Amino acid sequence: MGEEVGEYQGAYKITKGLLEKYGPERVLxxxxxxxxxxxxxxxxxxxxxxxxxxxxxxxxxxxxxxHIINSAAKSSYMSAGQISVPVxxxxxxxxxxxxxxxxxxxxxxxxxxxxxxxxxxxxxxxDARGLLKAAIRDPDPVxxxxxxxxxxxxxxxxxxxxxxxxxxPIGKAKIEREGKDVTxxxxxxxxxxxxxxxxxxxxxxxxxxxxxLRSIRPLDRxxxxxxxxxxxxxxxxxxxxxxxxxxxxxxxxxxxESFDYLDxxxxxxxxxxxxxxxxxxxxxxxxxxxxxIVRAAKRTCFRSR
Amino acid sequence: xxxxxxxxxxxYVKRCVCSNGRFMAGLVDHRSNPFGSSLASGVAETSRHxxxxxxxxxxxxxxxxxxxxxxxxxLELLHAGDADDxxxxxxxxxxxxxxxxxxxxxxxxxxxVPCYRxxxxxxxxxxxSNFKEMSKEVALKMYNDMVTLQFMDTIFYEAQRQGRxxxxxxxxxxxxxxxxxxxxLNDDDLVLPQYRExxxxxxxxxxxxxxxxxxxxxxxxxxxxxxxxxxxGSKKHNYLTVSSPIAxxxxxxxxxxxxxxxxxxxxxxxxxxxxxxxxxxDFHAGLNFAAVMEAPVIFICRNNGWAIxxxxxxxxxxxxxxxxGQAYGIRSIxxxxxxxxxxxxxxxxxxxxxxxxxxPVLVETLAYRIGHHSTSDDSTKYRPLDEIEYWKxxxxxxxxxxxxxxxxxxxxxKEESELRISIKxxxxxxxxxxxxxxxxxxxxxxxxxxxxxxxxLREQETELRETINKYPQDxxxxxxx
Numbered sequence: 059m060g061e062e063v064g065e066y067q068g069a070y071k072i073t074k075g076l077l078e079k080y081g082p083e084r085v086l087x088x089x090x091x092x093x094x095x096x097x098x099x100x101x102x103x104x105x106x107x108x109x110x111x112x113x114x115x116x117x118x119x120x121x122x123x124x125h126i127i128n129s130a131a132k133s134s135y136m137s138a139g140q141i142s143v144p145v146x147x148x149x150x151x152x153x154x155x156x157x158x159x160x161x162x163x164x165x166x167x168x169x170x171x172x173x174x175x176x177x178x179x180x181x182x183x184x185d186a187r188g189l190l191k192a193a194i195r196d197p198d199p200v201x202x203x204x205x206x207x208x209x210x211x212x213x214x215x216x217x218x219x220x221x222x223x224x225x226x227p228i229g230k231a232k233i234e235r236e237g238k239d240v241t242x243x244x245x246x247x248x249x250x251x252x253x254x255x256x257x258x259x260x261x262x263x264x265x266x267x268x269x270x271l272r273s274i275r276p277l278d279r280x281x282x283x284x285x286x287x288x289x290x291x292x293x294x295x296x297x298x299x300x301x302x303x304x305x306x307x308x309x310x311x312x313x314x315e316s317f318d319y320l321d322x323x324x325x326x327x328x329x330x331x332x333x334x335x336x337x338x339x340x341x342x343x344x345x346x347x348x349x350x351i352v353r354a355a356k357r358t359c360f361r362s363r
Numbered sequence: 364x365x366x367x368x369x370x371x372x373x374x375y376v377k378r379c380v381c382s383n384g385r386f387m388a389g390l391v392d393h394r395s396n397p398f399g400s401s402l403a404s405g406v407a408e409t410s411r412h413x414x415x416x417x418x419x420x421x422x423x424x425x426x427x428x429x430x431x432x433x434x435x436x437x438l439e440l441l442h443a444g445d446a447d448d449x450x451x452x453x454x455x456x457x458x459x460x461x462x463x464x465x466x467x468x469x470x471x472x473x474x475x476v477p478c479y480r481x482x483x484x485x486x487x488x489x490x491x492s493n494f495k496e497m498s499k500e501v502a503l504k505m506y507n508d509m510v511t512l513q514f515m516d517t518i519f520y521e522a523q524r525q526g527r528x529x530x531x532x533x534x535x536x537x538x539x540x541x542x543x544x545x546x547x548l549n550d551d552d553l554v555l556p557q558y559r560e561x562x563x564x565x566x567x568x569x570x571x572x573x574x575x576x577x578x579x580x581x582x583x584x585x586x587x588x589x590x591x592x593x594x595x596g597s598k599k600h601n602y603l604t605v606s607s608p609i610a611x612x613x614x615x616x617x618x619x620x621x622x623x624x625x626x627x628x629x630x631x632x633x634x635x636x637x638x639x640x641x642x643x644x645d646f647h648a649g650l651n652f653a654a655v656m657e658a659p660v661i662f663i664c665r666n667n668g669w670a671i672x673x674x675x676x677x678x679x680x681x682x683x684x685x686x687x688g689q690a691y692g693i694r695s696i697x698x699x700x701x702x703x704x705x706x707x708x709x710x711x712x713x714x715x716x717x718x719x720x721x722x723p724v725l726v727e728t729l730a731y732r733i734g735h736h737s738t739s740d741d742s743t744k745y746r747p748l749d750e751i752e753y754w755k756x757x758x759x760x761x762x763x764x765x766x767x768x769x770x771x772x773x774x775x776x777k778e779e780s781e782l783r784i785s786i787k788x789x790x791x792x793x794x795x796x797x798x799x800x801x802x803x804x805x806x807x808x809x810x811x812x813x814x815x816x817x818x819x820l821r822e823q824e825t826e827l828r829e830t831i832n833k834y835p836q837d838x839x840x841x842x843x844x
Contacts, residue, residue, distance in 0.1 A: 065745055066672040089642035089678045090609050090670055118608060121643070156529035156580075158591035160607040330827075331820060332812050337580035337588025339802040342839070343827065349837040353830075 059086035059095055060112030060149075069114050070150060070209050096122035096147070100129040100199075103145040108194055113149035116165045116203060130199035131174030146193045148202035151179075152246060152297050153345055155207065159333035164298040166245065169201040170274040170307070176200045176228055177274040181249040182213040185272055188226030196228060203274075205247045231278035233285070237267035240291040240355045243282060243308055245271040248295045248346065255351035264359055274304060282308060283316045290321040291358040295351055300328035325354040475682045478729055479709060480699040484757065486766020494708040497546075499773050504566075505546050505703060506768055507782065509538040509761045512562045514786045515571060516734070519578060522794055523592075523738040528578045530592045534559050536733030539703040539760035540665055542566055544633070547710035551630040553619055555603045555612040558593060559665060560635050567600040571789050575797035587811070588803040610640040613649025613662065617723075620658035624721055631659040631717040639670025641684050650691045653723035661713045662693075662725045665700065667732035672745040688725035700728030701760035704767065731758065 062069045064077040064087040077085040088095040092113060099111035113119040119126065126147060133141045152164040169177045176198055180186040186204070193200040218224060234249060235256050244252040249270045256266040267285050271278065286292050292312055294305030305326040312324060330344040451458045481492045488494075497505075516533035523531040534541055541562025548554070554563050561574065573585065577595055580588035585597060586604070596604025606612065616634035623630055640646060641664060653660050664684040668675055681687060688695025694716065698709045706728060713724040731754040735742040742751070768774040809816060809824045816824075831838055 062671050062673065069671075069739075087673060087677060089673070090639045091642045091644065093644050094642070121608060156591060158589065158594065158607075161591070330808060330823060332809060333589075335587075335589045335803075335808060336591045337584075337802045337807075340588055340805075340808045343805065343808055347837070349834065353834070 092122040096125035116151040150206040151203035158336040162334035179245040192225040229276040235268040237265040244295040298329040322358040478697040481704040533734035543703040543706035555634040571793040575793040579797040581800040610643035610645035617653040620660035638666040659717040685727040695725035700730030
């Protein structure tokens with residue numbers, strides 16, 4: 059359920075064809091009431107249904123955040139397990155292009171700090187399929203953060219992924235590219251940037267290991283730390299505000315668990331600490347570019363100042 | 364005039380006249396109307412009549428300042444009349460009559476609330492209609508601005524299609540709502556738009572160049588390139604910057620109006636909302652609090668039938684928005700939004716009421732969203748093309764108003780074609796200039812986050828400038844750094 063998901067085929071066409079296939083009892087167009095339909099979704103989940111609630115963008119989920127946190131995330135705990143909330147909140151998250159401050163914020167860190175929620179950030183098509191299936195089947199409330207610009211990108215898909223019961227485990231990161239000199243962690247769209255950065259670094263003799271986090275909560279600390287213990291260097295990458303961000307949590311985890319293995323200070327790449335501006339030049343500078351990641355990796359390898 | 368069909372009304376009227384020598388304004392207190400008592404008793408057939416809304420009346424009476432303590436006393440007196448029947452009960456909300464018969468209030472009226480209209484489709488004045496007279500000067504400015512808005516929309520929309528701006532939203536079909544309401548307000552009245560009201564800014568003096576600069580996000584944009592297109596704002600013109608989340612402007616409007624009230628300003632707040640936006644929780648909060656705080660705010664709901672692809676029949680089940688006003692204790696009216704004279708008159712009157720009586724007013728303007736929701740939408744996917752064409756050709760607000768000014772002898776074919784040629788040229792030029800103008804400088808990336816930039820932002824700006832200097836090849840040419 060959500061705004062424009064049925065007849066209109068979805069504001070970004072993600073729910074295309076679903077109304078035709080499953081009918082109006084299962085695909086619901088809602089009025090413009092984020093708080094309303096989030097609450098309705100949670101209520102339906104309390105009573106045994108498995109709703110998938112779409113926010114046109116997670117920027118609008120703030121009008122419903124009370125239901126996500128206080129009605130969905132905490133209910134199982136507060137009811138001593140009597141109430142289960144198998145709801146999925148999904149939608150576009152993070153920066154797109156030229157859409158300004160109220161359409162560009164990334165909510166990974168906000169939702170990622172809340173116990174009771176699971177927070178997923180798919181990158182590739184396989185991620186999207188496997189993680190969404192896992193999210194819907196999961197008995198806990200899941201926040202599923204997609205990305206508007208990734209909707210238009212194509213990825214190779216294995217035969218296994220096309221199977222109808224293909225699920226990816228929640229809480230496991232994926233090593234997109236193996237390397238031995240520096241670990242780069244990223245999620246969602248910036249995984250693509252990190253991979254491009256790794257290509258550039260390879261030409262200069264630096265072998266970067268790129269980790270696609272896939273799961274913000276639970277965070278796969280084991281994979282991250284194992285990688286840092288191998289490479290001894292860490293660069294975390296995320297799109298928006300640095301303070302209290304995902305990168306901050308990863309750095310803390312690595313410093314706590316793998317301090318002795320580090321050969322260089324950890325590097326955090328994040329967006330500018332400003333609401334996203336619209337003007338094309340200002341926007342470009344508010345968001346990390348591939349070159350920023352390359353330079354950070356080189357700094358950890360003492361190849362530049 | 365009311366017909367004194369019950370003792371209650373007669374007594375109430377007498378008390379109004381006696382208490383200050385003047386009649387209460389056009390408000391029909393539903394407790395005093397002939398149907399009031401039957402409503403309290405629960406209704407089936409008898410309630411299925413249109414309540415006498417102000418819009419059915421002739422020109423409004425003199426208004427008096429609304430003082431809540433006085434109202435309280437009057438309510439008690441009023442219900443004292445009811446209590447003569449020996450059937451009144453005392454509850455926290457006041458006295459209410461009771462009935463042994465259980466009857467439900469029906470969910471809808473047989474007859475919908477009628478809409479106030481002055482001109483017919485040809486621009487002829489409807490017999491029996493009355494409206495606020497305007498000078499030739501005002502009428503021609505209104506018409507000019509409506510045509511300018513049309514041209515601006517058509518050409519900017521095209522510019523988005525050509526990839527020159529990232530996004531645009533048109534106001535086609537709602538030119539009268541935009542311009543006529545703006546014309547009826549004072550410059551001091553603060554306007555909180557939703558996003559389909561650039562005409563109000565246009566009326567107040569925002570130039571075509573200003574609009575173009577905002578859409579292109581260049582250095583001359585008053586908004587410093589911060590906002591996506593059509594998210595205009597101008598303190599100078601008393602027009603609050605457009606904010607994307609729907610309906611948040613409604614409780615904000617109540618708050619601002621309350622501050623005007625405390626400062627005893629001769630001004631009101633005007634908040635716009637669409638039909639879809641009334642589903643948001645903030646609609647309830649905004650209207651309810653404006654009523655309780657007795658704040659001078661005019662809520663203008665542009666009911667154009669569509670919220671992207673969601674038709675109003677899927678948005679709510681009430682008789683539109685006008686009936687919701689009474690639920691909050693807010694005076695309301697339904698107006699033909701394609702009729703510039705009707706909109707002008709209704710808003711002018713609403714403003715008088717809001718300011719002199721210090722109360723909120725709800726105006727529902729009925730219209731049709733002739734354009735797509737935005738450049739990200741293709742409305743032919745969910746509504747028939749001939750329906751769109753019908754409204755564009757046969758029910759067009761601009762054509763209708765032109766009919767009226769032509770019949771008054773204030774406008775001619777010749778002036779029409781001159782105007783069109785001139786405006787088209789101006790709009791095209793504004794776009795060309797805006798496109799060539801430089802983007803905002805780097806300093807504007809970090810300014811205005813706070814009143815004074817904190818240390819971490821100053822550091823970030825320094826680091827950024829150093830990095831750009833050190834690695835110029837990584838930064839695209841053509842952007843000012």
